[in-house]
Amino acid sequence: MNLALSFRPNTLSEILGQYELVEVFQKFITMQKLPHSLFFGVAGSGKTSFARAIAKEFGLDFYEFDGGNFKLEELRKILDNYKNSLYKPLIFIDEIHRLNKTQQEMLLIPMENYRCILIGASTENPYFVLSSGIRSRSMLFKFKALGVKELEILLKRVQEKLNFTLEEEAKDFLVKSGDARTMLNLIEFVLVLDENHISLSNLKKLKSDTNSEGVSSKDTHYLLASALIKSLRGSDVDAGLYYLARLIEGGESADFIARRLVIFASEDVGNADSNALILATSTLNAVKNIGYPEARIILAQCVVYLASAPKSNSSYKAINEALHFVKNNPLLEIPAYLNNNAPQSKDYLYPHDFGGYVEQKYLSQALKFYHSKGIGEEKRLLENLQKLKSN
DSSP, X not given: OOHHHHTOOSSGGGOXXXXXXXXXXXXXXXXXXXXXXXXXXXXXXXXXXXXXXXXXXXXXXXXXXXGGGOOHHHHHHXXXXXXXXXXXXXXXXXXXXXXXXXXHHHHHHHHHTTSSEEEEEESSXXXXXXXXXXXXXXXXXXXXXXXXXXXXXXXXXXXXXXXXXXXXXXXXXXXXXXSHHHHHHHHXXXXXXXXXXXXXXXXXXXXXXXXXXXXXXXXXXXXXXXXXXXXXHTTXXXXXXXXXXXXXXXXXXXXXXXXXXXXXXXXXXXXXXTHHHXXXXXXXXHHHHSOTTTHHHHHHHHHHHHHHSOXXXXXXXXXXXXXXXXXXXXXXXXXXXXXXXXXXXGGOOOGGGGTTOOOOOOSSSOOOOOOOOOOTHHHHHHHHHHHHHHO
């Protein structure tokens, strides 16, 4: 018996942990209006089960794909079968973040025309790994890791059905094992060792490394990634290496870590050291082609560099201020001489004709978003600007 499949929830009411989401989707089903959705959260939090329950209660045919082995031709065949039908299939793509750019773009038209209902699941935040086209067509729902309380409920269901005895220490070990799937798999195979009783000693034979909590445990990869970034921001090399090691030992993918380092290089180092973004981007490209264990060396090199680099968030703050202004103020009229199609374009002053700089208004209203901190290379850039404008 495959316990992970046998105890998979069949209805939304059987879902553990995601109580607010259950309430939301029950309302969707009642109103017969279902959005394209992106589920993200730690492994074992019930994303696939949730999607299956939705399909069943909404009365939709359910088709499951793996993002790592996704084939567009298979999806096209499914959609063709529903071409002349008012009935829509529910397309579920697990690990949707593994789709390449072309595959993501091919989903946009079926999503726009609602030829299907798409639900994607990911252990990574879709904001960082999916195109804006998919995100704009979908609702984003975050799944919480199942807590001890929820896993205790599930354990009780399994024990009542399979009728085995359980040591108290073994119970604690199981409900702290990380997630529902891990716990069910442990139960399934520990019962092979003794079909009537679960002991702590037998559990440890199957999962002895209790220090390696994995990315689905209480210390999720989100918390560890946050600790890594904060350590780098604080220029603590050793703390950065420690949290990097925790992520690696927990089974986190190298490209997930590298993407966070790329973001950090731009957000927190910025132009104080422009080589930081180059190194981080090179790290991301490298680990996509070089797996563990060697990828650990590349990641460590990047972590050491970023922790040691001068820090400036001037660019990060500047774009946030600019976006805030654009969202909360009337749009400014673009000066006519900046428009190549306007007669006034002849009045545009071409900087190269003036030695590289000429005073000229590029905004119809004076605005100031960028404030250099004068750190590292950012100091040189500021001096360049001041020198240009003083000549």
